[in-house]
Amino acid sequence: MSAASMALPLRLSRRIEKLAREAGRTPDEMLKFVIRDGLEYCEYAVKAINEGLADLDAGRGVTADEMRAHFEKRRTARRARKAA
Numbered sequence: 001m002s003a004a005s006m007a008l009p010l011r012l013s014r015r016i017e018k019l020a021r022e023a024g025r026t027p028d029e030m031l032k033f034v035i036r037d038g039l040e041y042c043e044y045a046v047k048a049i050n051e052g053l054a055d056l057d058a059g060r061g062v063t064a065d066e067m068r069a070h071f072e073k074r075r076t077a078r079r080a081r082k083a084a
């Protein structure tokens with residue numbers, strides 16, 4: 001694995017150091033987790049967004065009014081169950 005080097009702004013560096021202390025790890029160890037987890041989330045988010053855009057392009061979307069009606073129906077059903 002190739003090593004990358006970059007300078008972190010002081011504020012980020014301090015946050016990594018604090019997180020590492022709280023986790024019982026070194027800042028270098030903690031940074032690996034932060035990058036991995038952040039990268040995994042970014043990959044997930046980009047994939048989900050692209051899938052959503054593809055759905056819209058294919059005409060598989062709903063209007064805001066349709067969504068409001070859907071959630072109003074669910075709220076009404078939930079209220080009826082609670083009242084019973």
